[in-house]
Amino acid sequence: MTTKSLPLTPKDLASDQEVRWCPGCGDYSILAQMKKALASLDFPREKMVFISGIGCSSRFPYYMNTYGFHTIHGRAPTFATGLKMMRPDLQVWVITGDGDGLSIGGNHLLHAMRRNTDLKIVLFNNEIYGLTKGQYSPTSRIGTRSKSTPTGSIEGPLRPLSIAIASEATFVARTTDVDITHLVTVLQRAAHHKGSAFVEIYQNCVVFNDGVFEYATNKSVKNDNLCYLEHGRPLKFGKDRNKGIRLHGLTPEVVNLGSGISDDDLLIHDEKAEDPTLAFMLSRMVRVPGDEMSFPEVMGVLRAVDHPVHHELVQQQIDEQIKKRGPGDLQALLTGDETWTVT
Amino acid sequence: MTTKSLPLTPKDLASDQEVRWCPGCGDYSILAQMKKALASLDFPREKMVFISGIGCSSRFPYYMNTYGFHTIHGRAPTFATGLKMMRPDLQVWVITGDGDGLSIGGNHLLHAMRRNTDLKIVLFNNEIYGLTKGQYSPTSRIGTRSKSTPTGSIEGPLRPLSIAIASEATFVARTTDVDITHLVTVLQRAAHHKGSAFVEIYQNCVVFNDGVFEYATNKSVKNDNLCYLEHGRPLKFGKDRNKGIRLHGLTPEVVNLGSGISDDDLLIHDEKAEDPTLAFMLSRMVRVPGDEMSFPEVMGVLRAVDHPVHHELVQQQIDEQIKKRGPGDLQALLTGDETWTVT
Amino acid sequence: MTTTLDVPKKEVAVEERDSVTIRLAGDSGDGMQLAGTQLTHTSALLGNDISTFPDFPAEIRAPAGTLAGVSGFQIHFSSSEIHTPGDCLNTLVVMNPAALKTNLKDLELGGILIVDKDSFGTSDLRKAGYKTNPLEDGSLSGYRLFQVPITSLNREAVAELKLSPREADRCKNFFALGLIYWLYERSLEPTLRYIKTKFSKNPSVLEANTRALKAGYNYGETTEAMVVHYRVGKAKLAPGTYRKITGNEAIALGLVAAAHATGLPLLYAGYPITPASDILHQLAEYKRFGIKTLQAEDEIAAIGAAIGASFGGVLGVTGTSGPGICLKSEAIGLAVMTELPLVIIDVQRGGPSTGLPTKTEQADLLQAMYGRNGECPVAVLAPATPGDCFAMTLEAVRLATQYMTPVFLLSDGYLANGAEPWAIPQVDQLPDLHIEHPKEHNAEVDGQPVFHPYKRDAKLARPWVAPGTPGLEHRIGGIEKQDVTGNISYEPANHEYMVRTRAQKIANIANDIPELQVNGPESGELLIVGWGGTHGSLLTATQRLQRKGYSVSHAQFRYLNPMPKNTGDVLKRFKKVLVCELNGGQLRLLLRGHYLVDALGYSKVQGKPFLVSEIEEKAEEILRS
Amino acid sequence: MTTTLDVPKKEVAVEERDSVTIRLAGDSGDGMQLAGTQLTHTSALLGNDISTFPDFPAEIRAPAGTLAGVSGFQIHFSSSEIHTPGDCLNTLVVMNPAALKTNLKDLELGGILIVDKDSFGTSDLRKAGYKTNPLEDGSLSGYRLFQVPITSLNREAVAELKLSPREADRCKNFFALGLIYWLYERSLEPTLRYIKTKFSKNPSVLEANTRALKAGYNYGETTEAMVVHYRVGKAKLAPGTYRKITGNEAIALGLVAAAHATGLPLLYAGYPITPASDILHQLAEYKRFGIKTLQAEDEIAAIGAAIGASFGGVLGVTGTSGPGICLKSEAIGLAVMTELPLVIIDVQRGGPSTGLPTKTEQADLLQAMYGRNGECPVAVLAPATPGDCFAMTLEAVRLATQYMTPVFLLSDGYLANGAEPWAIPQVDQLPDLHIEHPKEHNAEVDGQPVFHPYKRDAKLARPWVAPGTPGLEHRIGGIEKQDVTGNISYEPANHEYMVRTRAQKIANIANDIPELQVNGPESGELLIVGWGGTHGSLLTATQRLQRKGYSVSHAQFRYLNPMPKNTGDVLKRFKKVLVCELNGGQLRLLLRGHYLVDALGYSKVQGKPFLVSEIEEKAEEILRS
Numbered sequence A, B: 001m002t003t004k005s006l007p008l009t010p011k012d013l014a015s016d017q018e019v020r021w022c023p024g025c026g027d028y029s030i031l032a033q034m035k036k037a038l039a040s041l042d043f044p045r046e047k048m049v050f051i052s053g054i055g056c057s058s059r060f061p062y063y064m065n066t067y068g069f070h071t072i073h074g075r076a077p078t079f080a081t082g083l084k085m086m087r088p089d090l091q092v093w094v095i096t097g098d099g100d101g102l103s104i105g106g107n108h109l110l111h112a113m114r115r116n117t118d119l120k121i122v123l124f125n126n127e128i129y130g131l132t133k134g135q136y137s138p139t140s141r142i143g144t145r146s147k148s149t150p151t152g153s154i155e156g157p158l159r160p161l162s163i164a165i166a167s168e169a170t171f172v173a174r175t176t177d178v179d180i181t182h183l184v185t186v187l188q189r190a191a192h193h194k195g196s197a198f199v200e201i202y203q204n205c206v207v208f209n210d211g212v213f214e215y216a217t218n219k220s221v222k223n224d225n226l227c228y229l230e231h232g233r234p235l236k237f238g239k240d241r242n243k244g245i246r247l248h249g250l251t252p253e254v255v256n257l258g259s260g261i262s263d264d265d266l267l268i269h270d271e272k273a274e275d276p277t278l279a280f281m282l283s284r285m286v287r288v289p290g291d292e293m294s295f296p297e298v299m300g301v302l303r304a305v306d307h308p309v310h311h312e313l314v315q316q317q318i319d320e321q322i323k324k325r326g327p328g329d330l331q332a333l334l335t336g337d338e339t340w341t342v343t
Numbered sequence C, D: 001m002t003t004t005l006d007v008p009k010k011e012v013a014v015e016e017r018d019s020v021t022i023r024l025a026g027d028s029g030d031g032m033q034l035a036g037t038q039l040t041h042t043s044a045l046l047g048n049d050i051s052t053f054p055d056f057p058a059e060i061r062a063p064a065g066t067l068a069g070v071s072g073f074q075i076h077f078s079s080s081e082i083h084t085p086g087d088c089l090n091t092l093v094v095m096n097p098a099a100l101k102t103n104l105k106d107l108e109l110g111g112i113l114i115v116d117k118d119s120f121g122t123s124d125l126r127k128a129g130y131k132t133n134p135l136e137d138g139s140l141s142g143y144r145l146f147q148v149p150i151t152s153l154n155r156e157a158v159a160e161l162k163l164s165p166r167e168a169d170r171c172k173n174f175f176a177l178g179l180i181y182w183l184y185e186r187s188l189e190p191t192l193r194y195i196k197t198k199f200s201k202n203p204s205v206l207e208a209n210t211r212a213l214k215a216g217y218n219y220g221e222t223t224e225a226m227v228v229h230y231r232v233g234k235a236k237l238a239p240g241t242y243r244k245i246t247g248n249e250a251i252a253l254g255l256v257a258a259a260h261a262t263g264l265p266l267l268y269a270g271y272p273i274t275p276a277s278d279i280l281h282q283l284a285e286y287k288r289f290g291i292k293t294l295q296a297e298d299e300i301a302a303i304g305a306a307i308g309a310s311f312g313g314v315l316g317v318t319g320t321s322g323p324g325i326c327l328k329s330e331a332i333g334l335a336v337m338t339e340l341p342l343v344i345i346d347v348q349r350g351g352p353s354t355g356l357p358t359k360t361e362q363a364d365l366l367q368a369m370y371g372r373n374g375e376c377p378v379a380v381l382a383p384a385t386p387g388d389c390f391a392m393t394l395e396a397v398r399l400a401t402q403y404m405t406p407v408f409l410l411s412d413g414y415l416a417n418g419a420e421p422w423a424i425p426q427v428d429q430l431p432d433l434h435i436e437h438p439k440e441h442n443a444e445v446d447g448q449p450v451f452h453p454y455k456r457d458a459k460l461a462r463p464w465v466a467p468g469t470p471g472l473e474h475r476i477g478g479i480e481k482q483d484v485t486g487n488i489s490y491e492p493a494n495h496e497y498m499v500r501t502r503a504q505k506i507a508n509i510a511n512d513i514p515e516l517q518v519n520g521p522e523s524g525e526l527l528i529v530g531w532g533g534t535h536g537s538l539l540t541a542t543q544r545l546q547r548k549g550y551s552v553s554h555a556q557f558r559y560l561n562p563m564p565k566n567t568g569d570v571l572k573r574f575k576k577v578l579v580c581e582l583n584g585g586q587l588r589l590l591l592r593g594h595y596l597v598d599a600l601g602y603s604k605v606q607g608k609p610f611l612v613s614e615i616e617e618k619a620e621e622i623l624r625s
């Protein structure tokens, strides 16, 4: 059979399976934007693979007309790691949720990123367990009332981006389900990154956690609550782009522009900084609803650096060994160093 | 039977079991200092519990005359979490290794710290798998030749302290096996911390990774390679304390004191900073052997903040519910809301 | 609150029925589970015996109107004792074509079929894959079809409240329920009460649901179409006070009762998974009882926390379903080696792998028995009915604490969500499971008092010391232990001794559990054997066969490891043994292997419970051969 | 390099022996494993049949001189065919009192006992728990005791090299080895060659070891005490070229050969665990063969990576020991559901839990069979000897790829580290396991070409498509699959069909494997049955019993699931069946359950292989009863 000729349209990437998320779920938009982003890549669909764990989000692969593997809870990065090692020609996406990726599966994500395995990891963060019908997750805010925390959760949330950065991920970004142009751009950049790319998407679970990202998605307020990062540009935000982030020693602070404070005083974003401290600092900024002077949450690419990629290093060692000692001779290997003959 | 009267001596904390580490192993010193540190606490030994995973380091509990549980590989924090939830009166130590705690067990460490479970977690980092006879670990440096990486490891190491900080640990510290006074102090501080305390100890595995921390333990060079942190004090180091760390924007740099640079120009350590960025930055500093101007590695307490503790929050919710709705009436619960009677 | 209900009396033709099976089926969003629960509840309060079977899709809310999105709730209520939710439907209510398509095959010929006629538009039919409209093409002629314009009647009923059509339609389930209440002479009272409490904060929804329920009822009363209604009298249950209970509820209550009976605090550590999650949810509500719950980061952490709690001298319990048991298996081995009490609840679902997460199955028996490295025996129990989950939970705690061992409790999706009437136990009649942790040394060495953590009692159980006890400091772990001292030992003979001792300890439990009970004559042609949640179907089938004159009895295993002492004897007293299981023949393998009886097997692996008729037919086939 | 050795000839009394069993025992740090390996190697090159049994402690290096620190290496070499490392020692070399204490019980009465006299100081004796010096208290009078001052003689031998005493003592093992070489007429050549290569970068160590070895040899030659030496002639092995091989080596080589035979790249993903780690270590050396290895973060990740590789169309293999199998169990279920080829190597060790990590056992059989949720059948193989590990690894890959299924390979600690002579296979005679991934669609729907990932072939295997193939894009996963299309399906009848089909696919393998072979008459009084690594002991015992005139045969299962087709027949041809296992009776349960034979069991669970005599005695007891 022959390849679907390039360029692809988003429709070429739709499988024949009926999409079965709840009406209004943020996952629909992510699916649509993913198809757009991939269609733009000039890359054949048979070389794309989606690997997911378990959760609403993890149903994603069924809906893409690519190769796909819906695996088990929390372990998607492990399957993806083996696949990418052996099939470097494939573009491997990992789809996970806040429960799948950060509760049961946190360690695998961590190690995939540490190895700089060339995976594009997309974490749908809805701050809840959707598929199991509404328990709090490791990203749920303190006080979240859920089926398993009827009197409110007591555990502080993880910040997925902090974990990714501490795990040595070479590409770390954030976006939201409904900001469709931004979402497409971020996915495209992840696709182009060589190495572990980690993307957190704020995703609305309309059934069990509706509106938890309202501040970040509602058009009327989101610009006051989000700061879109641009490499080499000062950190500015606000509906009128009249606020910024300034550094005070190691501590960032929100300032109003004008009256003596100009762009030049602001922190300049550097996604290519080898030292991850800036990216880490940005990952800590949390909008406190109602607190005007609390930090905006950053959107876009926090970090994008070039490090050697796992599968290439693996291959390199093989090539070096062959260069040094010649290709393997199976008969010699079976025979070994010392033999004797019985006649 | 009666309590061993306080204060304890280190000897009171020695069990009757023969210690079975290799002669010269760094674990011996850690054991000795742990006994010293605990003896100083004015806390009864029957209320101390040591829980470990599997590894050379994880044999530790057998040698302490306290309660102890040598569990399974990587899972010590889980047992400790259940124990501490139900028995807040106990002081619970978790003993783990770089493989046990950061390879197979990374996720449990992460979540224990996220919950701010009141555990004292001590990670013996020898950058190798000791018990299984010498495979590289997630903290091994790139290029480590080991049984499983005969041509050198290709994976970048994790920094345990970065992971701890990103996991929201409220106490994060580092020390070495042979720096016995410092080790005792750090263990005492961990013991006194309320919440998750994470301590990394550089530990020499004399059999499989001998000398890997030479730069940090050899008396003749270590002061040039390590920076001992003191809260509220500038970051200074060097045999003659003639070097320091200065901040350049977000980026730290090593400077020589004198000729215009004084203590006032240096970064001041603040272990109580609520924002973990400083601690994270410190966790990234790595000594590059041979590079005079590379960073020193920090020793001591990077972070020590007070956050609500898991078991107390659990109890608080119980107390609140009882206050609000009265203590549970089992008969009423069994009976339920709607019943009918058959006569 | 104890209620005695007046059944409304009206002047319509009334037919008496011994029992009735009804299924309500509609879209996941149509509220069928809620309506079914209300019908169950009301019927229980009316004094019927009840048994239910909810059946819902794995998707949270699959696209409206599709076959994948159909959710059903089946209830069997009766004036005599019943044990199953019924094989065959007497009445089926369908809210759309997809529900008709997936459920019609279970309706008896001549049965009552109520459809929401308004939902049979062209696009509805297409989504369900109908080429022609079944309401018109004659394909339903074998049934007593009532085409009720439920959607429009309901909208009309709530019209005054000025709700959006979507909001109005949310009450459809109550309209349908009202109609069923009329048809089967049910009182509206309990459901009205429910609506009042549930929606107290939302008066318009409260009013809408109330009106919908009444409108449905009145429709039955007034429409010409429905001229008969049915009466199902009170069941002759044993005297006492009853409530309705599901298996998951019963386990949660059993754990609270066990904490009480042992006098120990309890930690339930779980990780959400269908169909076990509700146990965690429920226990999280019981903070006033001092119960602590932990939603751990995964199943390994959950069992770890439970074992940590047990090590701490309190009750450690964990619960999950099959995939979670895989993850817990290494830690179960540790609990076996360290001989700590532990209760592991497995609410079995369809497998292998993710399988059929919302469906029932019994295929984890051999996993519970053998799913660990090394010789690693644990006790295995399996409750027989939803209510029995309470008793067997207490049993699990009893055996775990008294024998210092992990105990598996094998529930399943059917028990977990199915409901039955339950005679409410009295707290002062709960078994006394009181635990006293040792406080004193148990040996002397060279004249010095010492504590030996592996010195066993008559049951072969080792002492359960709580950390914090002065003088009894000790260390345990997963490496083989020396007999008595518990020190690490690699000594060959000691290992064999310990392996055999651990096995013997579990085997000894057989002395401490009831014998296998035979329902019917103690010997005969055929013994129908099952275990756990298939009890109702097998017992009912057996009773029917006995009524037909066959020499057949039934025995249900509630204790699977060890098996009751009389097992071999019982099996040998029957010419043939038929082991009926919702798996490929797992108990059968064990019975054959242990007792060398040529047990036949009847397996069903469809994610569904046995129908009574299936067992009956299979048994008749064997009896006639 | 093929070598023909000249055995040194000298004028001393020479006794001919058919076979000899020697154990070298000392402190973990004494280099006994290395010395043993050299002795094995040399004996193999001399043309003896060999079988070895290394036995070492779980601690890396327990405190010197303690019982816990004793490490031993046993070798049996022979001029006739042998199958075990020997029951009883003819010669025991002990480097310290602790080694004497733990090993003496295995030395035959009158056997040769060589001790390093220098290591029997007061503190050495105390560490080993001796109250009096056994060299002096007469307790060794039943043996031919040679008290050799090994430490001092060895220091003397290397004195010129000016090593520290510690460095000098590191050669003690070679001194002892030299002495044994003299005693048993072994050539020094292979070991001298080894020393030369191994220490080429460290000339003083090279020289020291060389001198030590020669000094030991010369000591034998010159000392008055030793007046006899022994000769063990060449074994009459089948003609061919041989090498020595351990089970772990054979598995590693088998995997490289399988990659060659299938034409597929191979990923071995593991996580270190005793006694499986060496497979990972070895394969990590084979980069030139294109083999890729991954030391994953844990066992779950390892199997995940292996399955990911299989999904990618290449060979995915993972290996571990029992505790690791626990962790892999959930993913095995996924591989069963998605019907991907996968080889899972379990090098079994003493359990349960952490158990006896460095000791052998066979207690993971039922875990391999049933240790997963749901009905989850996989193929299970078990090699019978170290060399057979090669053949069975190829078999595992063959069945995995041709039936699209996970295959368990149950090795054990004994096979893993034990060595035997191995007839070197010729690459061009390896089985052809070539794989061709489908490139074309396999169905048409509405005239359009489509690909159905669950359309099966005659073996019931589904097509193994490699991602990257245009037009065959498809999705798989762990939820129940619709027959043929592989779409998600919750349909009850489909589930049952798929459960049965997966089971049938595995059952069909019985048509494609050799029948169970009976060693001895095809029928008779007693059949001794075993599986996997106990082959040598059971076969040898059977042969001895046959020589004694008993009507006894032996059958060893190398295929455990499915079992060979003739299994039932074979079992039924014997009056009695005795299943001998290093576990509590796991195969026995299966044979009884499947074939309803009243199989007896002989269990040993001591972390050690069977002695031939144990089997012999047990069988005689049964035969006489």
Ligand SMILES: Cc1ncc(C[n+]2csc(CCOP(=O)(O)OP(=O)(O)O)c2C)c(N)n1
Residues within 6 Å of the ligand: A054, A055, A056, A057, A058, A072, A073, A096, A097, A098, A099, A100, A101, A124, A126, A128, A129, A130, A131, A132, A137, C271, C272, C273, C274, C299, C323, C324, C327, C354
């Ligand atoms: C081993 C295992 N444990 C538990 C589950 C049940 N489970 C399925 S999805 C899920 C969590 C889903 O949450 P998340 O990853 O946030 O995905 P979402 O549904 O919110 O997209 C859980 C606990 C499972 N399938 N397997």
Ligand SMILES: Cc1ncc(C[n+]2csc(CCOP(=O)(O)OP(=O)(O)O)c2C)c(N)n1
Residues within 6 Å of the ligand: B054, B055, B056, B057, B058, B072, B073, B096, B097, B098, B099, B100, B101, B124, B126, B128, B129, B130, B131, B132, B137, D271, D272, D273, D274, D299, D323, D324, D327, D354
């Ligand atoms: C489930 C499981 N997998 C693997 C092992 C084998 N194992 C024991 S200790 C260990 C690693 C030890 O390394 P580390 O934690 O760094 O401890 P160290 O010995 O260096 O102190 C491994 C892989 C095991 N015991 N259990």
Ligand code: SF4
Residues within 6 Å of the ligand: A020, A021, A022, A024, A025, A026, A027, A056, A057, A126, A130, A131, A204, A205, A206, A207, A208, C060, C061
């Ligand atoms: S439950 Fe939430 S996350 Fe899942 S499909 Fe529905 S809306 Fe989306």
Ligand code: SF4
Residues within 6 Å of the ligand: B020, B021, B022, B024, B025, B026, B027, B056, B057, B126, B130, B131, B204, B205, B206, B207, B208, D060, D061
């Ligand atoms: S192997 Fe290394 S870590 Fe383990 S006991 Fe020996 S020296 Fe210590």
Ligand SMILES: [Mg+2]
Residues within 6 Å of the ligand: A055, A097, A098, A099, A124, A125, A126, A127, A128, A129, A130, A137
């Ligand atoms: Mg989620």
Ligand SMILES: [Mg+2]
Residues within 6 Å of the ligand: B055, B097, B098, B099, B124, B125, B126, B127, B128, B129, B130, B137
């Ligand atoms: Mg280590």
